[in-house]
Amino acid sequence: MKETISQEFKKVQDYICQELEALDGLGKFQEDLWQREEGGGGRTRIINHGELLEKGGVNFSEVFGPVSDLMRQQLGLDGKEFYATGVSIVLHPKNPHVPIMHMNIRYFEMDNGTYWFGGGIDMTPHYIDFQLAQDFHKSLAQVCDNYDASFYKKFKIWADDYFFIPHRNETRGVGGIFYDHLKADDNNSKHDLLNFALDLGRLFPKLYAHQAQDKRNLPFSEKQLQWRNIRRGRYVEFNLVYDRGTKFGLKTAGRIESILMSLPENASWFYDFSPEENSEEQNTLNHLRKGVDWIGIKK
């Protein structure tokens, strides 16, 4: 079945790239094929200086081989041989009114027969728009509900906990969903879980299109660009300090450029920056908290 999964993941990558190119209207994805010495490889696709997207990556990979000591240690893996395939996306828009968005869907299998799915989608608005945050979470909840009534609630909390920057005591954005070690149960077969991942993949460009449509042409000031870059700085902090995939990739000397495609073209750090009272920036910061009920929030 892993061949089917990786084929389907490739198709989802193709679909997402197509849709994002159509949405952008100018930028085109450049593809780099790469191989992994120990087994497998990937298709890294990058869009640069589009009309909407300043920098974005939509990566597919399928890697396998012996479990290294480091993987045993860091990932707690038991068997001798592993297989992993997935699609990873990060989009950094030019316009500060449009959010950063991330998605990952992945499948893992060991030679001893165990397997699991993992994934997630989360959104990092530079400026929070309550209506759009609600729309985002509603769409995720709808897809979750098609598979298990408990998924959204569980995975939303998981995202709050995962996409969190402890040293700032702030979330990366308005969260979304995150899940890991998901296996077949009474509700969902392995095939259903694959479909769940694929549904999320196919949802992604729609989510982004909806977030971008009314915002992409809004004018913005130098000050708003600066704020965008400060938010991007926090994104860099999260990815380099906490993100498991990034940390693992750096340690195992994966393909560095494919891993660090998640970093923005520009990011800023200003000493002890704090936004003006009652500003849009302050309002955004105030809501970078765990446990916000984005679907039920009063606007």
Add this chain to the structure above:
Amino acid sequence: MKETISQEFKKVQDYICQELEALDGLGKFQEDLWQREEGGGGRTRIINHGELLEKGGVNFSEVFGPVSDLMRQQLGLDGKEFYATGVSIVLHPKNPHVPIMHMNIRYFEMDNGTYWFGGGIDMTPHYIDFQLAQDFHKSLAQVCDNYDASFYKKFKIWADDYFFIPHRNETRGVGGIFYDHLKADDNNSKHDLLNFALDLGRLFPKLYAHQAQDKRNLPFSEKQLQWRNIRRGRYVEFNLVYDRGTKFGLKTAGRIESILMSLPENASWFYDFSPEENSEEQNTLNHLRKGVDWIGIKK
């Protein structure tokens, strides 16, 4: 004696700030005093948008208290109570022809009577100038030689190993010196080791003045600014992923703004960037290697 050490470190901080303000000619350090709940505090001093320095920090801290489980684990500390004082500097210049420079001198003491000194100075040119790299290492070697004929050689190798970005397989810059767990021996008393640290502190502004003097007014292009920001991106990668002080500070929820003052105002990541063949940028990259004999290098 720890009171003397911390007093002397404060004086060095004062001296360095004075000298750097004079060198900059425009920027002034802003001071933030802070206290640590568990004991001690610090004086964070930041310069912003000077004539020479775009962003720089010269921090003093003196912290003490019970050894936490995390400190036991991460720092391998044995006793019950610790005491630590030090001065830390990072300078990010505006002009890409002027290097980033870092210094740290620190003293550590446990309630069981053990103590040690640590420290280092390293330089990250955006564009390597062989003469200036040689001058930099020669000055460091001179100070080292006043204390122990083996110091420079040992500490230069230590810096190569410490200021290294494994996932890029490149050094942070042209290195410098790094030392840790330095205790009194036949050559140097504890007082001598304090003087070694203070000599390094007093050398720092002279080093920077020498590096900046012929370069600070050189014109630069957009392309060179972009390269500066790419190099800054690598600096961010090192500090967030590998620097022990930064990692420890983030984990123990130290004063975040004092820790992350080391990050530049702007940093850039371009997917799979590589400089043009035979360019100045390529020449710099080629020399970001361990084991370069900067004093003996042929220019």
